[in-house]
Amino acid sequence: MLRERALASVDDPNTTLLYTGRPDDITSTVRVRAWKPGEVPPAVFQTTSMDRFRGIERLGVSHIGRMMIRRSLRGKLVLPSLLAGGYEFLVGERGA
Secondary structure, eight states: OEEEEEOOOSSOTTEEEEEEEETTEEEEEEEEEEEOTTOSOHHHHHHTTGGGSTTGGGSOEEEEEEEEEOGGGTTSSHHHHHHHHHHHHHHHTSOO
16 A cells, blocks of 8 residues: 655655555655746756657656665565555645
8 A cells, every 4th residue: 555755855845755554564655746836946957868758847857766676576566566556645635
């Protein structure tokens, strides 16, 4: 079952940590970030070369990264489940 926890970060308030398992026994995790149109921080915009995408400032933007899966579960359905859950979260709750 996919769970979520919003990261309490003043520097990156648009970040959410998704994970599978229980808080005391996490089996996988991924960091997702989402911004409304025109709200991508300048440093992220530059680092990810978003200027290559004409008109991107008019779109909601998401970044999925920093994924970890327990070694014994690699090659199983955890990865696609985590990505599907991340997509559902971003589209459903963040409107990204």
